[in-house]
Every structure is written in C-alpha cells, then in structure tokens.
Amino acid sequence: MSRIYLEDLKLAVRQSGIDTTIESFRETNIKKRGKAVTSIIEIDKGGNGIKIFSKCYDTSLYHGIRGYSPLEKQLSDELSTEESFDYEKKILRTLNDVDKNIAPILYSVVESQRRIFMEYIEDRSLQWKFIELDKEIVGLEEEIKGLKSDKDSSERKNEIQNLKRQKEYWVKKGIDYIARFKKACNNNDDRFRRLGIRELSKKEDRAVFEDYLLRILLYSNDNLKNIENVRSFLKDKGINISVYSSELAEYFFREVTSDEEIALIHGDMGPHHVRLNGKIIDFDEFREGSYYYDLVRFLKNPFVNQPERKIPAYLANYLLKELTNGEKIDQEEIEKLSIEDIVNDIVGRERFASSLKRFYDINLKEDIHIAAVLRKYSPKAIKFFTRDHPVYKSKKRLIDWRLDDINNILNILLSDYGREYLLRDRYSTETIENFRSFFETTGLIRSVPSDMFSLFGKEGNPDANKDKRLKNHKNKIYA
Numbered sequence: 246m247s248r249i250y251l252e253d254l255k256l257a258v259r260q261s262g263i264d265t266t267i268e269s270f271r272e273t274n275i276k277k278r279g280k281a282v283t284s285i286i287e288i289d290k291g292g293n294g295i296k297i298f299s300k301c302y303d304t305s306l307y308h309g310i311r312g313y314s315p316l317e318k319q320l321s322d323e324l325s326t327e328e329s330f331d332y333e334k335k336i337l338r339t340l341n342d343v344d345k346n347i348a349p350i351l352y353s354v355v356e357s358q359r360r361i362f363m364e365y366i367e368d369r370s371l372q373w374k375f376i377e378l379d380k381e382i383v384g385l386e387e388e389i390k391g392l393k394s395d396k397d398s399s400e401r402k403n404e405i406q407n408l409k410r411q412k413e414y415w416v417k418k419g420i421d422y423i424a425r426f427k428k429a430c431n432n433n434d435d436r437f438r439r440l441g442i443r444e445l446s447k448k449e450d451r452a453v454f455e456d457y458l459l460r461i462l463l464y465s466n467d468n469l470k471n472i473e474n475v476r477s478f479l480k481d482k483g484i485n486i487s488v489y490s491s492e493l494a495e496y497f498f499r500e501v502t503s504d505e506e507i508a509l510i511h512g513d514m515g516p517h518h519v520r521l522n523g524k525i526i527d528f529d530e531f532r533e534g535s536y537y538y539d540l541v542r543f544l545k546n547p548f549v550n551q552p553e554r555k556i557p558a559y560l561a562n563y564l565l566k567e568l569t570n571g572e573k574i575d576q577e578e579i580e581k582l583s584i585e586d587i588v589n590d591i592v593g594r595e596r597f598a599s600s601l602k603r604f605y606d607i608n609l610k611e612d613i614h615i616a617a618v619l620r621k622y623s624p625k626a627i628k629f630f631t632r633d634h635p636v637y638k639s640k641k642r643l644i645d646w647r648l649d650d651i652n653n654i655l656n657i658l659l660s661d662y663g664r665e666y667l668l669r670d671r672y673s674t675e676t677i678e679n680f681r682s683f684f685e686t687t688g689l690i691r692s693v694p695s696d697m698f699s700l701f702g703k704e705g706n707p708d709a710n711k712d713k714r715l716k717n718h719k720n721k722i723y724a
C-alpha cells in the first residue's frame with residue numbers, strides 16, 4: 246500500500262511545471278521526525294527521473310516504519326501537527342510569492358494527509374559542508390601529531406589554513422543568504438502579518454526563561470531527578486524562580502525588542518536549514534523577533550563554530566547587506582574592504598555599536614538557551630545528535646563546549662563588565678545580585694572566583710584574551 250496517491254502526485258508534478266506522464270514512483274528516504282515525516286518521491290517519467298520533496302504532518306500515516314529511534318521519539322515535539330502544518334504551508338506560500346529564490350517552491354498541498362509537496366533541493370546544507378571541512382581538518386591535525394618532519398607538518402598546516410578559509414567563505418555565504426532572506430521577509434512585512442504570524446510576547450518569554458533556569462538546575466544537580474523535584478527544592482530554599490525569569494524576560498524584552506528592531510525572523514536558523522544554493526528551509530518557527538536573532542543563532546551553532554573575535558566582521562557584513570536596497574553587491578569589492586571601511590563608511594559607527602550591543606544581548610539569551618538545552622539532553626543524547634560531527638567524537642571537546650557555554654552566561658551575568666553591560670544606567674544592581682544569589686544558592690556554582698572579574702576590561706572587547714584565561718577557570722566555576 247502506498248501512502249501517496251497517484252492523483253495527488255500528478256497534481257504536484259503539474260504544479261512544478263513538468264508534464265504529467267508518470268511511469269512509476271518510489272517513496273525513499275523516509276524520515277520520521279518530531280512533528281513531521283519527510284521523504285523523497287522519486288518519479289520515473291519516460292526515462293527522466295525527477296524528485297519531489299514531501300513533508301507530511303500526519304505522522305500516523307507512517308506508523309510502523311523503521312528508523313524511528315526511541316531517542317528521537319522521546320525527544321519528539323508535542324506541538325499540534327495540524328497547527329504546524331497550516332503555519333508552514335502559509336509561510337512557504339508567501340515566501341514563494343515574495344521571492345522564488347529564498348525557499349523551496351511549494352508545488353501542492355494534500356490537505357487530507359497534511360502533506361506538503363515541494364521542490365527537492367539537490368544541494369546539500371551548509372551543515373553538511375561544515376562537517377566535511379571539519380572532518381578534513383581534524384584528520385590533518387591527527388596526522389600532524391604522528392609526524393616527525395617539520396616540512397611534512399607545515400604542508401599539512403597550510404592545508405588546514407586553506408580549509409579554514411573555505412569554511413569562512415561558506416560562513417560568509419550563509420550570512421549573505423540569511424540577510425537576503427531577512428530582507429525579503431521584512432520588505433513584505435504586511436503580507437506576512439496578514440497571515441497571523443506568531444507575535445512577540447513577554448509572557449511567553451518569561452515562561453521560556455523559567456523553563457531554561459529550571460532545566461539548567463535540573464541537569465546541574467544529579468540529585469534532582471525531574472522538574473517537580475527542582476520546584477520543591479527551590480521552594481525549600483525559599484527561592485521564587487518566577488522572580489528571576491521575570492527579570493530576565495523584562496531585560497530582554499526591553500533591551501532587545503523595544504523599538505524598530507522587531508522584525509520577522511526565521512526562528513531556527515542553523516546551518517542545517519541553509520542549503521548551499523542559498524535556499525532556506527523549515528518555517529515552523531517563523532515569527533516576530535529581534536533583527537539579529539537569526540544571525541546569532543547561525544553563528545552560535547556548534548557546526549559553525551567561529552571565533553568570537555570575528556563577530557564584528559560578520560555583523561558588519563550582515564548590516565551591509567541589509568542596508569543596500571536591492572542593488573547587487575559585488576562580492577569581490579566587499580572582500581577588499583576592511584572591517585573598518587565597512588563600519589566607518591557604510592554602516593556608520595553609531596549604528597554599528599548599537600547593533601553589536603544588541604548582538605551580544607541576544608547572544609546571552611542564546612547562551613541561556615543552549616545551556617538549558619545541553620542540560621536537557623543527556624550526554625548520550627548529545628552524542629547521538631552530534632554523531633556525524635568529527636569534533637564531538639572526542640568527549641573532552643564536547644564537554645569543553647558545554648563548559649564554554651555555561652561560562653559565557655556566568656561571565657556576563659556575574660562580572661563587573663556584565664553588570665555594566667547588562668544593566669547600564671537603567672537598572673539597579675539588584676538584578677545582577679539576584680542572579681548571582683540564584684546561581685550560588687541553588688548550588689549551580691559554588692562561588693564566583695574573585696579574579697574572574699578581571700576577565701573583562703571596562704572598555705573594549707569583552708572577548709579579548711578570554712579563551713586563554715577561561716581555561717584556568719573552568720574547573721573552579723563549574724560545581
């Protein structure tokens with residue numbers, strides 16, 4: 246029995262612009278995910294094969310298929326599939342209307358099966374590209390360890406440099422694609438708003454932060470087996486978690502989204518959702534948010550994994566793309582510009598400074614998110630999800646990464662720099678003390694090493710020399 250009806254498929258093929266003589270078809274690559282089942286429909290048409298991508302939100306149609314691991318099942322989403330289906334189809338249709346190059350073409354929708362037939366994009370994702378490059382880099386690094394001659398290892402080092410440049414090229418490309426996507430959405434803002442996109446909500450933000458904080462606690466303390474235990478643990482200590490989450494929500498709401506920088510965002514902009522040809526996929530988290538959110542999400546992704554010191558350059562590139570309206574930008578010309586040129590002449594200093602600040606605000610939010618997510622997943626689960634990533638084959642590096650993330654949060658929240666940065670003039674220093682006592686009282690950190698304050702200069706880049714110094718602090722900070 247086939248789940249796909251010939252008539253439905255014929256319609257999809259017709260909409261794709263190719264004529265409809267279908268000789269036979271196969272459904273392959275069936276993957277059951279949280280909310281939907283994706284598959285590829287391979288069609289034979291008089292000797293020509295074509296492929297169509299299917300995303301089906303009625304997962305019950307696929308009951309009994311193999312390849313749905315208990316882990317995936319356990320972590321699967323509980324979102325209403327009907328709602329997600331409606332949402333994704335509306336967004337995709339509108340994206341097609343505003344620009345054919347930014348998302349897969351929607352061919353047809355089978356309402357009775359909650360299925361979307363769309364263009365199959367042959368190009369792989371940026372994530373795949375990054376994994377391939379990382380694999381080569383890791384391989385060469387391993388080789389160097391076993392080499393005696395300097396000449397041999399310097400050759401390998403050059404190759405590594407070359408691979409890193411390639412990676413940077415694709416990161417930049419990704420940023421271009423994201424900026425283009427963003428612009429197409431925001432230039433057609435009203436069309437999306439008419440669809441009823443998810444709006445920003447302080448209440449929701451608060452719930453999210455509460456969840457983040459609870460989960461960070463839950464997985465930082467082996468004795469707390471579930472969220473209910475965490476709640477009673479907090480109650481015993483007289484800690485009211487909603488105070489902390491409200492403060493975080495208040496902070497982010499005002500700082501990040503108080504003005505014109507509310508924009509339409511993709512919401513889940515990782516390299517896995519950016520194809521090498523520039524098309525973006527997966528729209529069920531499309532919503533209102535801060536203009537920089539997608540960029541932060543992308544750069545924060547562990548597969549992208551770029552040094553913090555490069556952030557200003559990436560941000561300048563992003564802003565540059567955002568500012569040039571419709572004109573074609575000569576990529577080579579941009580390459581010739583230095584970051585200072587871009588900032589001074591094109592983006593403007595003031596604008597750039599405020600954007601950078603926003604960037605770090607959202608960065609912090611993303612840190613909290615990541616720390617919570619990492620703690621939600623057991624190390625086994627993280628390994629499962631990162632099984633294709635060479636860097637995570639080594640457990641030590643995986644743990645380093647987790648520590649870095651929790652450190653980012655703690656550093657910003659607890660340092661003098663963080664105090665200044667987060668609160669500026671508008672807030673009392675109580676908030677920061679609140680967080681400190683929250684982390685300390687709950688046992689997430691035993692104490693904040695006093696010399697940690699020196700990690701941040703009063704001015705300048707908070708990340709200068711951070712990496713090196715942090716190494717020495719890791720064990721102390723992490724209880």
Ligand SMILES: Nc1ncnc2c1ncn2[C@@H]1O[C@H](COP(=O)(O)OP(=O)(O)O)[C@@H](O)[C@H]1O
Nearest residue numbers: 278279281283298349363364365366517526527
């Ligand atoms: N149009 C497409 N062409 C080719 N592959 C696609 C397409 N859409 C999605 N995919 C692949 O399927 C995966 C899951 O699709 P996605 O829309 O992200 O679903 P989910 O909402 O379950 O994350 C993507 O990561 C990508 O590898």
Ligand SMILES: [Mg+2]
Nearest residue numbers: 517518526527
């Ligand atoms: Mg996805």
